[in-house]
Amino acid sequence: MITVSRRSALMLAAAAAGGAGIATLALNAGDPPERVSSPPPPGRARWSNWSGLHTCDPEALAAPADVEELRDIVLKAKGPIRPVGAGHSFSPLVPTEGTIVSLDRLKGIVSHESGTATVGAGIRLFALGEALEGIGQSMEALPDINKQSLAGALATATHGMGRAFGSLSESISSLQLMTADGKVLECDAERNAELFAATRVSLGALGIVTQARLKTRGPLRLRRRTWFEPIGDAIAAAAERSRSHRHYEFYYVTFTGMAYCISHDETDTPVTPRKPNAENEGTEDLMTLRDWLCWAPWLRRLVAQGLISNQETEGVVGPAWRLLSTDRPKRFNEMEYHLPEAALKACLEEVIAAVERHSEVYFPIEVRFIAPDTSWLSPFFERASASIAVHMGHTQDHSFFFRDIEPIFRRFDGRPHWGKLHSLGARELAPLYPRWREFTELRRTYDSAGRFLNPHLRSTFQG
Secondary structure, three states: OOOOOHHHHHHHHHHHHHHOOOOOOOOOOOOOOOOOOOOOOOOOOOEEOOOOOOEEOOOEEEOOOOHHHHHHHHHHOOOOEEEEOOOOOOOOOOOOOOEEEEOOOOOOEEEEEOOEEEEEOOOEHHHHHHHHHHOOOEOOOOOOEOOOEHHHHHHOOOEOOEOOOOEHHHHEEEEEEEOOOOOEEEEEOOOOHHHHHHHOOOOOOOOEEEEEEEEOEOOOEEEEEEEEEEHHHHHHHHHHHHHHOOEEEEEEEOOOOEEEEEEEEEOOOOOOOOOOOHHHHHHHHHHHHHHHHOOOHHHHHHHHHHHHHOOOOEEEEEEHHHHHOEOOOOOEEEEEEEEEHHHHHHHHHHHHHHHOOOOOOOOOEEEEEEOOEOOOOOOOEOOOEEEEEEEEEOOOOOOHHHHHHHHHHHHOOOEEOOOOOOOOOHHHHHHHOOOHHHHHHHHHHHOOOOOOOOHHHHHHHHO
C-alpha cells in the first residue's frame, strides 16, 4: 500500500534504528522458501492452485473445445469431476483424483444486444472487461482480482465493493448448466427458476456452467481516489462513505495504526495515465519493514507512519474494468468472512488486535461493503454485508487464522467466502443459509451419485 521504493524503506528503517541506538538485523530475511514436493505418479499431471496451497494428481486434465466435448467428459471420464478456472480459490474446491475440467476454451462473447451480453463461462475477468469495452458495454461492478474466470467467480460468490452491488452472481440474468447426465439446461427467472437461484452460487456442485448472460450497461468511467488516515477515523466514516461513493473500501495497514482508503465514482472527465499498481509495490515494502523491524513493533510502526505521512492523495481516471479489477502478482493465502454491517466496528477491532499478536504478518486487512444477494448459497443472501479479509504470504504459516481469527468472525454471525480459507462443514454451514435444505435437495436431484463432489464438497454438503 505504501508507494515508496523498497530501498527507501530499508534506508529509513536503518536510519531510525541507528538513531535509537539499536543494531538492525534482518531477522526474518523474507518469506520461507517454496515447499518442495515429490513428482506426480507416472502418467499423471500435477495440478496446483494459484497460491500453491492445494495440489493433486488427477487421472486426467481436460480442456474441452465445445459443449459436445464437455458432455463426453461428463458422461465417461473418471470422477469426481471438478471444473477449474484460474485456480484462485484458497479452499480445496478443485483437488480430485478423478478429472479436472478447464473451461479456458469456452470463452468469448457469444452474442450481445443492448444491456446484455452472453459469454462463455471460461472467460477471464480481464478479458471480459476488454471484450465488453469493444462492444460499448461494461459491468456495473467487478471483483478485485482480474485473473479469475467468470464461472469460478460465480461459483464462489466472488464480489467487488460497493453498497449498491451484490456479488458477481447478481449480474447474471440466465445461464446454461450441464448436469451429471450430460443434459444442458437453460436457467433463468422463468425456466428452471429454482435451479437458477441455486446454480449462480453452487461451488460447481450442481454441474458445470458453460455460458452466462450478463446484465451490462454502457461504458463506465471512474475516478479513483486513494488516501491514508488513522484507522479509527476510517472505521468511524466507513458507513457514510460506503453510501456517498459508488465504490468504497479500505485496508488496515498492519502495525501502523493507519488505513488506506479507496473510493471510485463515476465521471466523464478524460482518462489519465496510471502508474504501475502502487498497492503491489506497497505490499513488498511492508514485507521489507517486517523483515527488518519485526523485533521492534514500536519502531516498525514509527517507520511505517513516517513513510505513510509523505504520501499524497492519488487520483486517476480510467475505464471501470481497469480500475476495479487488477493484477495481484504477490501470492498469498486468504481468509474472508462476511458479516452484518452493524458488526463491522467491533469485529474489525478484535481482528486487528488478534492479527497484531503475530509479528510476521505484513499484508493489510481488507474491508469492503456488499449489497444483499438472491442466490441461495451466496454469503450475502438477503443481507447487506461488510466483508473482512486477512492474508498471509503463500509460504507463511497461516494456521493462526483458524485458531485466532475464524472464531471472531463466527461470533459476529459471519459467513465464509466460499473460495477462501475456512474450516466449516455441513453442520456449521446449514444454519447460516435459509435455503440450505432446498439447495442440498436440488443437488441430490441433479447429481445423486455425487459425480461432482470431491472430498471437500462431501464435507461441505454431507458432513
